Amino acid sequence: MIAEDLLSSILESSIDWIEVLDPDARLLLMNRAGLRAMDITSPRVLVGQSWVHCWAQPGQEAARRAVQDALAGRAGRFQGSRATVNGTPRRWDVVLTLVRAFGGRPDRLLSIARDVTGQVDLAQELSRTGRRHRALAEASAAIIWRVTPDGCSLEGEGWDAFCGVAVEKGQRGWWLQLVHPADRERVSAAWHAALRDGEPYACEFRVRHVGGAYRWVADRGVPLRDEDGIIEEWVGTISDIHERKQAEEALRDSEERLRLALETTSTGIWDADLVTGGRQWTPETRRILGISAEAPVTRDSFLDCVHPDHRAEVESTFFVDWPAEGPGYSGTYRIIRADNGEERWVAATGRTLLDENERPVRKIGTLQDITPHKRAEEALKASEERLRLALHAGRMVAWERDLATEHVTRSPNALGLLGLGSGPFPDFLERVHPEDRPQAEALIRQADDEAPETVEFRYKLPGGGTLCLGARAERVGPNRLIGITFDITDRKIAEEQAWRSSNHDPLTGLPNRALFQQRLEQALGCAGHSGTNASLLLIDLDHFQAINDTLGHDAGDALLKETAARLSAMIRACDTVARFAGDQFMVLIVEPLTLEHAVRFAQCVTETLRQPFSYAGRRLTGRASIGIAAFPDHASRSTELMQDAEFALRHAKEQGRDRAVTYSPALRLASEQRVGLGRDVHAALARDEFIPHYQPKVCLATGSIVGFEALARWHHPTQGLLTPGYFGTAFADPELATAIGRQINAKVASDMRGWLDAGLPFGRVAVNLSPSAFNEPGLADELLMILEHTGVPARHFEVEVTETVFLGRSSDHASSILMQLHQQGVRIALDDFGTGYASLTHLKQFPVDHVKIDQSFVRELERDEGDEAIVSAIIGLCRKLSIEVTAEGVETPGQAQRLRGLGCHRAQGYLYAKPVACTQVPSLLTSWKAKEAI
Structure with a gap:
């Protein structure tokens, strides 16, 4: 137990x-x-x-x-x-x-x-620490070393891989044999001093690499001490800094080359500290100015050397904190040397340096004696004058090109022929057609031939237009070419016509698919480089095949040509319209116009193509479905952009055709905007915000005001007065168009009553009736009732309609309305005459009292013989039919004079007055000076 x-x-x-x-x-x-x-x-x-x-x-x-x-x-x-x-x-x-x-x-x-x-956790943590240490050593490009307090090597991870020599553990100084002989003594002294003093060690030197060459390294080491401060061991790293050392050496070489270049070109440098006021001049600067090395450097000592004629200019340029032209500035001036009074020419440059707070703290620049150059320029001017007289009759340009500076000196007549004087060669090259620039640059190679050939290229004049030029050159020195440039435009016209035939559609004359693809790639490249945009419209004619099948291919061809003409008339010079394939067209719209503009443009296209035109006694109407895609909104490559446009086109057809669809959510935004505008117009109608403004019509014979045209304006409560350019799309809605017209007509009648009561001789006032207004069977009765209610005689009232009302199934209905108005004394005016597709017989069939020539024919009347012929024909036709004629869009006295000479009765446009409010009409009438308007 x-x-x-x-x-x-x-x-x-x-x-x-x-x-x-x-x-x-x-x-x-x-x-x-x-x-x-x-x-x-x-x-x-x-x-x-x-x-x-x-x-x-x-x-x-x-x-x-x-x-x-x-x-x-x-x-x-x-x-x-x-x-x-x-x-x-x-x-x-x-x-x-x-x-x-x-x-x-x-x-x-x-x-x-x-x-x-x-104990196990500790052992595992120690194991992890060891693994991390090894991983860090492997991941780092640095060599990690450890030595005893007296310098015996313990470890050197990465040493053998870098130098190809194993670490001699337990040995001292063995690694110094791998140090470059020129660095060895310095490195040894620094290392033994660190061991002796127990202070951190740092040294940069060259060591033999595993490949046999020496590489620069940075060696850093620190002592590790116990709690009593006794050094237990040394640890450190060796990093490869060879690339950094090479960069530093290259920088020193570059600075030395700069110093030699400045000495070679006799360029002086000046330096001014704006904080301390200190100034420094290089010896070359002092030599140029004739100032001794002992003389003080001051502002006045420099200005005293400047010629009196240039002193104010120099002071305003170089002695302000921030020159008006920016932080960099330069100038050419005369100086008077301080030592001998000699007058010299110098070229000075300067730059203001700013601190982090954008305050000027330093100025630095150069000074160079250019007197020989100036004298050479004077001699050259005399030579150029003789050459100018010789070349003037031949319309040839002689030039000299410095290949070192790329400066081109041209004969004086270059400005008249090329629109470009002497200057850098790239300025000339920029005006050379991009496809021809390699030929222009090839002048250097051609000049070395015994019999140099003529180089040909296209050249764009600054004021517009293109020349075809030929040029020949000869080398007269290693960096000097002389040559002559001459006009070969007439000969190249035939070649241009041949090129056009291969890049344009023979039926419509538009660019074909290949040329359009080139222009699209160029436009996308430019837009991508400049950060702008480009829009693509793919247009497909609806039911085109049916026209071919029922009326024949000639009718289809007529529709294609009419479509091409209308599209061409709608685009800018920088845009492109092309026949893409069959009944498809492409339109390229480039910056600065946006995707939203492309959407509005597409809507205009559909509306324009809906307008009928006559063919072989028939009225044909073209309708189209349009797909829209934009760069960079939808795609960045041309192929993807065209695919997006095709996708949008298919969607437009699926929605019922005769419409435009955008590939991106911009369609939804545009739809919301249209709905919003319609809602705003409805609200504006309820608030009675639509008002008429009046533009006078002037008799070309007497200069008197004979009437006005009432134009709709929206008095918006926040945006002010808006023109139809803002709310015009609302007229696409027949209900809104009719309501706006009704509100305008009532106010016009009221204004006329007021003018009559005031005894003002305002003549007749015309209002515009939209095609949708004629859908109202009681239109004539409504207008006559307004006149009767306000007591305005019908002879003072006129309605303007476009040729559209004479076309289509509603033409008979429109005819009866116009006839009723005409019988009651209201005059009928045909607006925008010449731009629609009605037959001339309508002038006889309908009660037309007045024809208004569209401003598109007036705009180029002074320069375009075709426009003049059309205007003259319209005036002559109306004279025979006893129809009054008014020209719209008259903006210059020359246009008015030409119209008067052609027999035109009246004119309307900004030459006389812009549309004004009803309250301004009385003062306009009373202050009008008829003779000045002639």
């Missing part, structure tokens, strides 16, 4: 986990330390269980071997993981021994386990 009590006391007092097992390794007993380790209060839950299976895999196999060793009389040892009842894992060092029993009792196995979880 004493032995058992002693054993029990030993078990309970031990801090190790002790378990007693039977020979089959089943648990019999566990001490208090084991209970704490397992986080249980009683061993009953574990007694009788297999002790081996209590260990986590793969520790069970080790536990099983330990049991076998113990039963064989050997100590069984292993390390395993065993979780508590709550699942907390712990690591244990276990010793298993056999305890022999006496007195016939069974043997027992004694397990003693010690918790080593912390």
